[in-house]
Structures are given as structure tokens and as C-alpha cells.
Amino acid sequence: MSSTPAARRRRDPEARRREILAAAAELIIETGAAAVTHRAIAARAEVPLGSTTQYFSSIDELREAALQQLATEIDHELEKVKSYVADIETAPERIVAELSEFLCDSRAVQAEIALTTAGTTDPRLRELALRWGDRLTDMLAEQIGRTRATAISVYLDGATIHAGLHDTPLGAVELAATIRALATMPLPE
Amino acid sequence: MSSTPAARRRRDPEARRREILAAAAELIIETGAAAVTHRAIAARAEVPLGSTTQYFSSIDELREAALQQLATEIDHELEKVKSYVADIETAPERIVAELSEFLCDSRAVQAEIALTTAGTTDPRLRELALRWGDRLTDMLAEQIGRTRATAISVYLDGATIHAGLHDTPLGAVELAATIRALATMPLPE
DNA sequence: TTCGTACATGTACTTTTGTACATTAAGTTT
DNA sequence: AAACTTAATGTACAAAAGTACATGTACGAA
Numbered sequence: 001m002s003s004t005p006a007a008r009r010r011r012d013p014e015a016r017r018r019e020i021l022a023a024a025a026e027l028i029i030e031t032g033a034a035a036v037t038h039r040a041i042a043a044r045a046e047v048p049l050g051s052t053t054q055y056f057s058s059i060d061e062l063r064e065a066a067l068q069q070l071a072t073e074i075d076h077e078l079e080k081v082k083s084y085v086a087d088i089e090t091a092p093e094r095i096v097a098e099l100s101e102f103l104c105d106s107r108a109v110q111a112e113i114a115l116t117t118a119g120t121t122d123p124r125l126r127e128l129a130l131r132w133g134d135r136l137t138d139m140l141a142e143q144i145g146r147t148r149a150t151a152i153s154v155y156l157d158g159a160t161i162h163a164g165l166h167d168t169p170l171g172a173v174e175l176a177a178t179i180r181a182l183a184t185m186p187l188p189e
Numbered sequence: 190m191s192s193t194p195a196a197r198r199r200r201d202p203e204a205r206r207r208e209i210l211a212a213a214a215e216l217i218i219e220t221g222a223a224a225v226t227h228r229a230i231a232a233r234a235e236v237p238l239g240s241t242t243q244y245f246s247s248i249d250e251l252r253e254a255a256l257q258q259l260a261t262e263i264d265h266e267l268e269k270v271k272s273y274v275a276d277i278e279t280a281p282e283r284i285v286a287e288l289s290e291f292l293c294d295s296r297a298v299q300a301e302i303a304l305t306t307a308g309t310t311d312p313r314l315r316e317l318a319l320r321w322g323d324r325l326t327d328m329l330a331e332q333i334g335r336t337r338a339t340a341i342s343v344y345l346d347g348a349t350i351h352a353g354l355h356d357t358p359l360g361a362v363e364l365a366a367t368i369r370a371l372a373t374m375p376l377p378e
Numbered sequence: 379t380t381c382g383t384a385c386a387t388g389t390a391c392t393t394t395t396g397t398a399c400a401t402t403a404a405g406t407t408t
Numbered sequence: 409a410a411a412c413t414t415a416a417t418g419t420a421c422a423a424a425a426g427t428a429c430a431t432g433t434a435c436g437a438a
Contacts (some may be wrong), residue, residue, distance in 0.1 A: 011404055011415050031309040034223030037395060046415050104240045110309070117306040120299070120353040121221040130354055144388060151367045155340070155358065164309040165319055170343070171214030178340045181374030188366045200385050226425060237387050242427060315416055 001180040017055045019045045024066035027075075029110045033118050036063055064125065067118055071128050072156040075149035077108055077133055085139045088131070088183055103159060113164045116157075132159060144183050151182045197208065197235070206244045210232045213255035214262075218299045222307050225252055227250055259300040260317050266297055266320055270335055274328045285365040292348060292358035302353045305346075322346060333372050342373045 023045035027036050038052045038059060045052075050142035081102075084095035102108055112132065119129025133153050140149035153179060164171035201289035212234035216225050227241045227248060233240075245251035270291075291297055301321065308318025322342050327339035344367060352358035 006417075008403065008416060012275070013415065016415085025364065032223075032306070034310075038397085041396070048400090050419085054415080059396065071244050082338050093413055109419090116350055116354070117221070117302070120302050120350075121223075121258075126354055147363060150359075150363070151338065151344070151370075154347035154351050154367075155344045158343035158345065159349050161305055161309075161350065162322075162343050163348050165305070165315055170339075174336060174339070175346075177336065177374060177377045178343075178371065181340075182367065185366060185370030188362045197386060197433065199381090202385065205385085211399075220405080228425070239387055239389085248426065258434085376433090 010167065013055075016047065016051060016139060019047060019068055020055060020062070021069055024062055025069050027113075028063075028066055028070065028114050033063055033067065036066070038062075039161075051130050053103060055058055057188055066126060067115060067128060071115055071131055072185050074108065074112060074115070074132050075135070076136055077102060081136075082139060085143060088143055088179075092176060092180055092183065096172055099156065099179075100169075100172040100175055103163040103175075108165070109160055109163045109169075145187065147187055148185055149185055151185065152179055155179070196261040202244075205236065205240060205320055208236060209241055209244060209251070210255055210258055213251055214300075217252075217255055217259065217303045218296055222252055222256065222303050225255070227251075231354075244300065252311070254302055255312060256317060260304055260320055261306070263297065263301060263321050265325070266291060267324055270325075273326060274332060277329065277332055279369075281365060281372065285361055285368060288345065288359040288368075289358075289364055292364075295352070297372055298352045300347055300350050300356075313318055334376065337374055342367055344371060358366050 018040060023041045024036055027040055027044060037094050038049060041062070042049045044054050053063070056065065081095060085100055088095055115125070115129045115132075120124045126146070133156075136156070137146070137149045137153040140152055143149075145154075159170050159175065209230060212230045213225055216229055225248070227238060230251070231238045231241050240252070245254065247315060254319045268285060270287050273287055277284055304314075304318045304321075322345075325345070326335070326338045326342040329341055332338075348359050348364065
């Protein structure tokens with residue numbers, strides 16, 4: 001009944017660490033940050049339990065590192081949007097198409113939601129949760145001012161939640177109409 | 190060292206059940222649904238551990254009942270808004286004031302966020318998480334049509350997240366400008 | 379008053395999870 | 409090739425959490 005000892009793999013600490021982090025990130029996306037345990041990570045990454053404790057001093061640190069990783073991934077997604085932001089007033093279709101694609105990428109959506117919920121629960125992760133919204137707001141603010149930029153950013157947070165709860169996200173047409181309206185909305189004096 | 194046996198309280202199953210549910214709801218608001226354990230609930234409600242298992246067949250059922258309770262509370266909050274919805278076009282200040290107050294009520298905000306995150310993780314709770322948004326959308330749709338109503342509802346979801354992550358929520362002025370813009374936005378053909 | 383039922387309570391058991399660590403082997407140095 | 413360093417692995421232990429249940433007692437029924 002005892003399993004034959006697994007073939008020992010090559011020594012490669014950095015790759016091993018990456019594998020563990022990737023597995024943890026996957027689990028966070030699929031089942032939420034709360035469901036992340038050493039054993040679940042080990043099974044997903046196909047590494048022994050001991051490895052998951054060797055590279056991180058505690059499960060909290062591991063969770064945090066995985067969330068950090070997801071935040072970085074989202075940063076890259078945002079980088080793609082950046083070039084279209086400049087044209088939001090003249091050609092909003094481009095940025096809307098990009099955002100629409102983001103909302104269809106359920107992996108990205110769930111990652112963003114996991115970050116948000118982690119941020120509302122744990123003050124230490126708040127900054128991480130705010131990052132993408134703040135960055136997007138800054139980018140938009142250069143073009144249309146801070147008030148309108150904030151409105152769009154907040155709306156997109158809502159759209160992300162919407163996508164996480166519905167089978168189909170908001171359509172590009174609806175998204176475009178809303179963003180257009182917010183990008184040109186009259187400012188309060 | 191053994192504690193003196195606690196004075197046995199009056200028999201009142203319904204009140205006991207309510208106390209447990211209320212304690213669970215508090216904990217969900219304060220620390221998130223994941224941190225809810227039998228022992229934490231028992232301590233908060235000041236009832237023995239055994240009581241928390243007596244009224245609910247499992248911890249999942251207890252959590253779900255507590256979330257249901259929170260959803261009902263939010264329903265009542267929403268009921269207060271209802272009367273102002275009719276005037277959104279003529280006098281949006283009233284409903285904005287009401288919504289602004291909601292965003293300042295961190296208890297309500299955290300409750301709504303807890304429901305949302307529970308809904309994205311557990312499909313069985315999705316309907317619960319969607320309830321307030323759907324109801325608000327329906328109410329608004331009668332006045333301004335479904336597209337604009339959805340846009341406002343999605344925006345307010347974002348505003349709730351915003352409030353949960355920031356020390357001070359969006360201001361009433363900013364909120365008013367945005368809602369006004371969305372309530373009158375040009376519709377796509 | 380006595381009896382019986384249903385709730386209240388404390389405790390013990392089981393499962394899950396986090397963490398420590400002894401042992402083994404890969405790759406490096408000498 | 410021998411010794412050494414360090415990662416890989418399996419396992420064991422401890423803490424936390426879920427659950428079951430024996431016991432006792434309040435309250436209503438007879």
C-alpha cells in the first residue's frame with residue numbers, strides 16, 4: 001500500500017519556488033484565497049508537502065506572495081491598455097475593445113476580485129488591491145481630469161464584479177456608451 | 190483551574206438561534222466569511238460551543254444562513270432608497286444623499302462586499318450576491334430604461350468596493366455628477 | 379408533585395491544516 | 409573519488425476546527 005518513493009527531481013530552487021507560487025495563484029483564482037492550503041498547493045504543483053514550507057516561512061507569506069504575483073500579472077494587462085488611453089476622447093472604441101477583452105478573461109477577472117476581497121479583509125493587502133484602480137485612474141486623469149477618471153475607474157471595478165458574478169460580462173456596446181458618457185460628463189463646480 | 194459552570198440560561202430556542210446568527214453576521218462583516226468558525230461564533234454570542242452546532246447541521250449551512258440574513262438587511266436598506274428612485278430625473282439629490290449615506294455605513298458596505306465575494310466563490314450563493322444589484326436595476330429601469338439603470342447599478346457596485354478599500358468613500362458631489370451623467374447618457378442604437 | 383421532553387452545556391473525538399525536522403540524494407568543491 | 413553543501417522528500421507532531429454526544433436541567437404536561 002505504501003507508494004513507491006517518487007523519483008527525486010533535479011535541484012532547481014528558483015523553478016521550484018516559481019512552481020509553488022504559480023500553483024497557489026491558480027488556486028486563488030479558482031477557489032479564492034481562503035481555500036489555499038499547503039496540501040492543496042503541493043498537490044497542484046506536484047511537489048511534496050515539505051517543499052511548500054521550505055520556501056515560505058508561513059502560509060500567510062505564501063498567500064501574500066501569490067497575490068503579489070497576481071497583482072503583477074494585472075499590471076501587465078494594464079500596460080496593454082495604456083497605449084489606447086490617450087485616444088479615449090477621439091477613438092474610445094479601441095480602449096473599450098481592450099477592456100471588453102479583459103472582462104471576458106475570467107482568469108483576470110477572478111484574480112482582480114481575489115485581490116479586492118483580500119484587500120478589504122487584510123489591511124496589509126489594501127495597497128495591492130488599490131494598485132490597478134489607482135494606476136488606471138492616473139492614466140485617465142491626464143486626458144480627462146481626475147473626477148471623470150475616477151468615475152470610469154470605479155465603474156470598471158463594478159464591471160469586473162459584474163463579470164465575476166454573471167456568465168456573460170457587459171457587452172462592448174454598453175461599455176462604450178457608458179465610458180463615453182463618463183469621459184465627457186459635466187463636472188460639478 | 191476548571192471554570193465554574195456557567196449559569197444555565199432560560200430555554201428560548203428562537204432567541205438562541207437569532208443570537209448565533211447575529212454573531213456570525215457580525216464576524217462576517219468584521220473579518221470576512223472565511224474567518225467564521227464555530228468557536229469564534231460561540232465566543233461572540235456568549236453561548237457554549239455546543240449551541241452553535243445544535244441549530245445548524247454544518248458550518249456551511251450556518252455561514253449561508255448568516256449571509257442570507259445580511260442580504261435581508263440590505264434589502265431593507267434598499268427599501269429606503271426605493272421611494273427616491275422615482276425622482277431620480279427631477280431631483281437626483283435625494284437618492285444621492287441616501288446612497289452616500291449607505292457608502293458611509295461601513296457595516297453595510299462590508300456586508301455587501303462579503304456577499305459579493307461569497308457569490309464569486311460559491312455558485313450556490315451567486316443569486317444572493319446578485320439580489321441587491323438586480324433589484325436596484327429593476328427599480329431604476331422603470332424610470333430611465335435598462336441600459337442606464339444597469340450602468341448606474343454597476344457603478345454603485347464599484348463605489349461600494351471603493352468605500353471598502355478607502356478610508357473615506359466617494360463624496361456626494363462626485364456621486365451626484367456621475368449618476369446624473371449615467372441617468373441621462375445617450376443610448377447606443 | 380412527578381414525569382417527560384426538549385433545550386443547554388461541557389467534553390471528547392475526528393479531520394484538517396500548519397509546521398518542524400530527520401533523512402536522503404544531487405551537484406559542487408577539493 | 410571523497411567530502412561537503414544544499415535542496416528534495418517523507419513523516420511526525422501540534423494546533424485549530426468540525427462534529428457527535430452524554431449529561432444535566434428548565435419547563436410544560438399529567
